[in-house]
Amino acid sequence: MSNDAVTGAATAQMPDIAAAHFIDSLFKPAHILVAISGGSDSTGLLAALAEQLKSSPNSDIALSAATIDHGLRVGSAEEARDVAAFCATLGVPHIVRRWEGEKPKNGIMAAAREARYGLLADIAAEISANLVVTAHTLDDQHETLAMRAARLREGEGGAGTGIADATLFDRRLWIVRPFLACRRADIRDYLMGRGMSWLDDPSNEDVRYERVRTRKRLAEGDIASISVPDGGVARAALSAEAAAWLDRHVTVNADVLCAIGRDGLAVDEAVLSYALSYLAAVFGGGSYRPGRERMRRVLDFIGEDRPGRRAAGGVVFDLRRDGLYLMRESRDIRPLVLASGTDGVWDGRFRIANHGPTTIRVEAAGASGWAKFAERLPKGAVQRARAVLPRIVACDGDNDTSVAIAPYLAPFDRFLTRFDLTFADRLAACFGREAYMPPPL
Incomplete structure (x- = not known):
């Protein structure tokens, strides 16, 4: 079989080639943290990276793995132990972290993603890993583009750039996707050729999720008709x-x-x-x-x-x-209450850190807003802008507050694509x- 195969407008890479290209592209030294669930995609990613690094022992790259147990179904803890055993066979250090606390009734998948990336970032900081890799594939890219296209109204433009090859999370950690040009079938062939197995997540068959429904629909149609973007070059x-x-x-x-x-x-x-x-x-x-x-x-x-x-x-x-x-x-500017020694994002526009001894309340300044503006600016615009500045109020009535206020760029400070x-x-x-x-x- 050739190393490359054409799928639609995109060239699909074989897993070992994709892993080699990714390792060659890294700045060294590097410490890679692989997010592994036990499914075929993430298992194949870890195996391919480990194989490439084994053949280049002096590459100045360390490899670790982490599994986030979301605790959303019976058996997830046992699956995490199975993944740990697999990592041990590869000689790769492995960490399991569980998503604790109450789970939301709505938007569970989005909440799980936020929790997963937050926990992975914490693990990366603990072990001094400088990037996380996830196993999103060309199949995932097709599904994402199909879902976005389905939401567009007739006559509107394309579905955008799709999944980015690299995303900065929380201004502190890059999440990279080395298998974004790999097909799931090729990853499974790679694993089977090495006698490696994987876990099948039953949620991947749950048609309550849009992605599952889209995956099944694509399996019945012509996936090659989906136009894959240019890797974000135009964006x-x-x-x-x-x-x-x-x-x-x-x-x-x-x-x-x-x-x-x-x-x-x-x-x-x-x-x-x-x-x-x-x-x-x-x-x-x-x-x-x-x-x-x-x-x-x-x-x-x-x-x-x-x-x-x-x-x-x-x-x-x-x-x-x-x-x-x-x-x-x-309108619709909600207050934020911060205990002493805590911080938070107010109104999606400012990160506030409470360094004082008392609990504070952050609210819109309204008529009391004050800041220095250039005199040439229109007075009406300045007045409206002053009203939406943050105002700090001590909850116990004490005026002795100590806070740090910094602008927060909501569309970028949490998730920023390389595009x-x-x-x-x-x-x-x-x-x-x-x-x-x-x-x-």
């Missing part, structure tokens, strides 16, 4: 163009007011839409950009070139003769923040 180029646009046309005032010069509105619509949607998420405290339909209305509003205001995604778009101003809407890194770095600089951690490859 990365758009990110770079939008970053240059930021430099030329945007200023951030007091972390709450975005000013865009008039010339900045007369640019390519793809660049403007990309940049404005992320600015809306940042100034609105949203983890995700406004949807296409909302952004279409915003772009049409700007194109009409008549001064006025529109709201979208919790953000006011204030169009004036000299340019466009963005600030958080003053968007250039734009995110430039936007962080606009807020006076340090650049994001560069990828380890």
